[in-house]
Amino acid sequence: MNPIYASRRRVDIVIRFLCLGAAIFGVTWLALILFTLFYNGLAGLTLQVFTQNTPPPGSADGGLLNAIVGSIIMTAIGVGVGAPIGLFAGTYLAEYGRNDRLTSLIRFINDILLSAPSIIIGLFVYGAVVVPMGGFSAFAGALALAVIVIPVVVRTTEDMLLLVPNPLREAASALGLPRSLVIRRVAYRAARAGLITGVLLATARVAGETAPLLFTALSNQFFSLDMTKTMANLPVTINNFVQSPYDYWKQLAWTGALLITLTVLTLNIGARLLGAERTKS
Amino acid sequence: MAVQGDAMEAAGPYDRAKALSAFKFGDKAFYWVTRCSALAVLLILGGIILSLIVGAWPAMKEFGFSFLLTQRWAPANDPPVLGALGPIYGTMVTSIIAMTIAIPVGIGIAIFLTELCPQWLRRPIGIAVELLAGIPSIIYGMWGFFVLGPFLANTFQPFMIRIFEGVPVLGAIFGGPPSYLSLFNAALILAIMVLPFITAISVDVFKTVPPVLKEAAYGVGCTTWEVVRNVVIPYTRVGVIGGIMLALGRALGETMAVTFIIGNSFRISGSIFAPGTTISAAIASEFAESDGLHQSGLILLGLLLFVLTFMVLSAARLMLMRLEKKAGK
Numbered sequence: 001m002n003p004i005y006a007s008r009r010r011v012d013i014v015i016r017f018l019c020l021g022a023a024i025f026g027v028t029w030l031a032l033i034l035f036t037l038f039y040n041g042l043a044g045l046t047l048q049v050f051t052q053n054t055p056p057p058g059s060a061d062g063g064l065l066n067a068i069v070g071s072i073i074m075t076a077i078g079v080g081v082g083a084p085i086g087l088f089a090g091t092y093l094a095e096y097g098r099n100d101r102l103t104s105l106i107r108f109i110n111d112i113l114l115s116a117p118s119i120i121i122g123l124f125v126y127g128a129v130v131v132p133m134g135g136f137s138a139f140a141g142a143l144a145l146a147v148i149v150i151p152v153v154v155r156t157t158e159d160m161l162l163l164v165p166n167p168l169r170e171a172a173s174a175l176g177l178p179r180s181l182v183i184r185r186v187a188y189r190a191a192r193a194g195l196i197t198g199v200l201l202a203t204a205r206v207a208g209e210t211a212p213l214l215f216t217a218l219s220n221q222f223f224s225l226d227m228t229k230t231m232a233n234l235p236v237t238i239n240n241f242v243q244s245p246y247d248y249w250k251q252l253a254w255t256g257a258l259l260i261t262l263t264v265l266t267l268n269i270g271a272r273l274l275g276a277e278r279t280k281s
Numbered sequence: 282m283a284v285q286g287d288a289m290e291a292a293g294p295y296d297r298a299k300a301l302s303a304f305k306f307g308d309k310a311f312y313w314v315t316r317c318s319a320l321a322v323l324l325i326l327g328g329i330i331l332s333l334i335v336g337a338w339p340a341m342k343e344f345g346f347s348f349l350l351t352q353r354w355a356p357a358n359d360p361p362v363l364g365a366l367g368p369i370y371g372t373m374v375t376s377i378i379a380m381t382i383a384i385p386v387g388i389g390i391a392i393f394l395t396e397l398c399p400q401w402l403r404r405p406i407g408i409a410v411e412l413l414a415g416i417p418s419i420i421y422g423m424w425g426f427f428v429l430g431p432f433l434a435n436t437f438q439p440f441m442i443r444i445f446e447g448v449p450v451l452g453a454i455f456g457g458p459p460s461y462l463s464l465f466n467a468a469l470i471l472a473i474m475v476l477p478f479i480t481a482i483s484v485d486v487f488k489t490v491p492p493v494l495k496e497a498a499y500g501v502g503c504t505t506w507e508v509v510r511n512v513v514i515p516y517t518r519v520g521v522i523g524g525i526m527l528a529l530g531r532a533l534g535e536t537m538a539v540t541f542i543i544g545n546s547f548r549i550s551g552s553i554f555a556p557g558t559t560i561s562a563a564i565a566s567e568f569a570e571s572d573g574l575h576q577s578g579l580i581l582l583g584l585l586l587f588v589l590t591f592m593v594l595s596a597a598r599l600m601l602m603r604l605e606k607k608a609g610k
Contacts, residue, residue, distance in 0.1 A: 015505075016397055019390070019392045020397070022389030022393060026390050026480065029473045030413045033413075033424050036428050093319060096312060097316075097319070102319075113325060115527060115594055117535070117561060120586065123580055127332035128328055178308040180307055180310075180311035181307075183311070208417020208420070239537070264415055265412060268411075272408070
């Protein structure tokens with residue numbers, strides 16, 4: 001064979017193997033992380049984890065009840081506050097201001113907020129809420145999460161509404177429906193699966209967020225439902241337990257990490273399934 | 282609608298003007314609710330910048346530009362001495378190492394997924410990569426702390442130290458005793474974390490290449506690699522760079538994945554196997570127990586990080602927008 005052809009083929013084969021190697025490398029990390037997580041997390045997954053509060057120092061007895069409840073409360077409030085704002089903002093971008101200057105500015109800023117370091121959001125809420133209120137509180141933690149939810153929901157809402165075909169809107173308008181009803185009754189309905197997907201993805205994103213809670217909600221060793229006080233939550237509890245000297249606490253940290261990961265993966269897969277259903281129909 | 286109209290008439294005398302004005306009011310209200318929500322996005326950005334500047338002001342006044350050039354970090358001193366050089370150095374070094382590992386591997390996976398992989402394997406690997414992107418960063422941090430750190434300190438680090446012992450510059454970079462907590466360990470965790478971002482965006486932009494272009498190249502006898510190098514990459518260059526910058530933005534600001542494993546040492550040491558700190562790790566580990574000037578200094582670090590990531594992310598978005606425009610035409 002012509003030597004040029006041979007060398008071209010050799011290069012091609014080498015590169016192919018390198019790409020295959022890269023793919024194996026990437027998937028191996030995922031497998032390793034998930035394996036360790038399940039191996040260590042399942043070992044400590046007992047009923048006690050769900051029925052008892054976090055243990056006092058030195059004790060080898062206790063669970064994660066207060067942290068789980070706190071995480072659920074703060075995530076729920078964060079999504080409850082952030083998702084509607086995000087939905088409405090996305091609606092404005094897609095429906096009212098589609099070709100506006102303002103819209104492109106907001107879209108740009110939103111994309112930056114979407115990938116801004118979450119610890120900065122924590123600092124922001126610390127300065128804007130914790131300092132004026134005079135102390136760490138679960139309320140501040142929930143707000144920090146809401147600030148993270150908003151850009152995610154804005155982005156997906158806008159994308160999904162832009163996919164709704166215009167003739168649907170035109171038909172509704174031709175019947176004499178006012179604009180807001182066209183949006184609420186027609187556009188939202190057509191994009192419903194996509195909108196829910198966005199909210200699910202946002203929930204998955206904040207469920208494991210740690211950095212913004214470190215100095216907003218802090219943590220609490222006891223069970224508390226008081227939104228104006230510090231509240232235990234899974235991520236910060238994991239953060240504290242990982243660096244603790246007690247084996248039992250480390251075990252609890254692994255179990256908590258497994259719970260968070262399972263929640264996040266379930267939400268992500270749910271969002272994907274919903275999205276797949278939408279494209280099929 | 283007809284049914285509704287009947288129901289309305291049955292309910293009482295139908296007042297057209299009243300119904301219309303109710304419609305009008307609802308319409309206006311909805312418009313303003315959405316518009317205000319959209320403006321809230323701008324407000325959040327403004328709030329972030331404002332609160333960071335207000336919080337950082339005392340430290341800015343006290344240290345001025347020397348903050349950027351001082352290595353010493355002694356918040357307990359009286360008066361405190363605070364310098365950002367250590368965290369800035371750590372942030373740069375970890376991000377550079379992480380990107381050096383993640384860029385070739387991430388793009389390699391993307392090429393594998395779009396050009397080489399059998400069709401049936403594409404979806405599972407694609408989904409696996411995206412799930413990897415969804416795992417919360419504290420899980421990476423924890424795994425790095427318990428598993429990767431000890432592993433590297435016992436195998437990889439001694440190996441590298443032995444190889445480069447006595448070599449002039451490299452000997453210093455890979456020098457020192459092996460350590461569970463080091464810049465290199467943190468960088469490797471960061472690389473694993475940003476890998477899925479680079480891959481996902483690269484796959485997306487590789488898909489924007491018109492098949493006709495690739496087919497033409499294959500038609501004149503190009504190998505797969507030649508098609509990728511001469512058609513796919515030139516066509517998508519801006520998008521790939523945008524994706525890389527986006528990943529860099531993540532790496533610069535990532536907190537939980539590095540805090541456990543970096544050692545939180547403000548001293549700058551030439552070796553990448555020595556402990557260090559990053560801006561975000563410094564804030565995460567010290568902020569809750571800080572007050573006064575120390576706290577203000579940490580907020581100033583946060584402001585620096587925000588400015589840095591803001592610039593990187595805007596550059597990334599502008600590049601990706603340019604590619605979208607091209608794809609739209």
